[in-house]
Structure formats: C-alpha cells, structure tokens
Amino acid sequence: MDIPETDNIHFQHAFKTGYRLALEGKNQANMPSAIRRDLEMRDYFQQGWEQGKQDVAQGLAHNAQTCWKCRFIWGAVMILGGLATAYSIIYSYEKEQSELAQQYQKKTDLATTQPIQPAKPIDLSVLSQQERDDLLANLAEEAQRPKPLPPLTAVVPSNIQIERATLTSAINHQQPIDTLKNIVPKYIRTLTFFTQVQTDTEETIYHRWRFNNQYRQTTPFEVNKKHAQVWSTIKMSSAWQGRWDIEIVNSKQDVIYRKTFIYGTLK
DSSP states (O other), X not given: OOOOSOOOHHHHHHHHHHHHHHHTTOOGGGOOHHHHTOHHHHHHHHHHHHHHHHHHHHHXXXXXXXXXXXXXXXXXXXXXXXXXXXXXXXXHHHHHHHHHHHHHHHHHHHHHHSOOOOOOOOOGGGSOHHHHHHHHHHHHHHHHSOOOOOXXXXXXXXXXXXXXXXXXXXXXXXXXXOOOOSEEOTTOOEEEEEEEEEOSSOEEEEEEEEETTEEEEEEEEEEOSSEEEEEEEEEOOGGGOEEEEEEEEOTTOOEXXXXXXXXXXXX
C-alpha cells in the first residue's frame, strides 16, 4: 500500500479506509459518513479505494495463471458481495423514505388541526436527533464547499523568462526523466511540473495546479539566480480526469505562463 505523502492523520485514515474496503470487496457506497462530508477526505478515500482495487486486480491476474478455481470462487464472492450491498442500500433507502413519509404525514395532520402561526426560526429542539444531525451536517458541508474560481485570465508579459516548462512523471538528478504529451494516461499517478527560469533579480513565483474550477495545489518558490530550476509534484486520482491547467504566477498573482493538458479522458 503506497500511502500518500501527507502528514494529516485524517487524510491517511481516509486513504487506509478506502484501501481496506476495496480489499474486502466493498464498493464506495460503504464510505463512512464522516469521510463523505469532507471533500478532501473523500478524495483520499477514493485514492485508497482505487489502489486497493488495483492491488486486488493484480493479485487476481497473478493467481489466474495457476488457479482458475480460485479465480472463479473470488469472482462469485465479489458478485454476491455486490448483490448484498445493493440489497442493503435499497432496503435502507426504502426504510428511510417510509420514515420520512410518516413524519411528513404527522406534520401535515398536525398543521390542519392547529391555527396558522407566524413563521419562526428553526428550533433544533423540536427536531429528532437524526433530523438535527442531518441539518448540521448539510450546513457544515455547505460551509466547507470551495467556491468556484473565476474564468482563466490572460497570460501577461514578464521580466521572468521561462526557458523550460516540462510536464514529466518523475525527476532524476534534477532533470525530467520524460516529457508527457497533452493527453496523460490515468495510470500515471504522479505528475511533476519542471520549470527553468531566468531572472536578474530575486523573485517569488508559484506553480498553481487548477482542475474543475478549483486550485488543487499551489507551491511557492524563491528564485534568485539567473538560471533557476524548480519543480512541483502532485498525486493524481482517476476521479480527477479532464482538463488541467498549470499556471506559473509571479508575486503580483499575474499569470506569466500556462500549461494545459488532459488527464485520462475529457468528461
């Protein structure tokens, strides 16, 4: 298991939980509610789940060369597990809808037997524990949801010269080991943006990774040499397929260079 490079124990826990559920043959519907409500924890859960699925798939492919019976049994277990999970989800959904319908009917009957009162602020004390938890969770999720970014701005001229800007899968001896094209396959899980700049003064620049109207990562660099080499690295997920824009930004937050590519398929 390749744990992401993060010191946040909550992100590590989300990654390990996704990995474990994938090994157990469970789908993403079993994601714990605490992880489901946090966008970043959900992304780490997705990465762990996908890595677990890949490890399971690789193990099945290896075993298939020596034991077809084991492969058949494992496939049957996966199918039965999926059917059981689907039945559990459907049963829970129908039960929840039935309870909500009963609560709505009770409130409707009560409203028809009582005089109409002026509207008042929501009183959490009159809600059930489940209703109170759902309301607070929705409010917290709404507050944490990142706001969409404005449209891309134009690239402006700068005294910082961009001599090289290479998207690569890794760095070796301070140089890119390859050059990725404008369409990057999703099996490549780590991307690095290598930049060589020329400047006569001390400057601060940023690598800014943008996807789906959100900044996924921003990395600052202090460059004070005529020819400076810097790079930033990001861990990718198959949930992040589509158009990406990597921007080089100066200290005034002006975009002085932009690299656009497609990761996986364009959705």
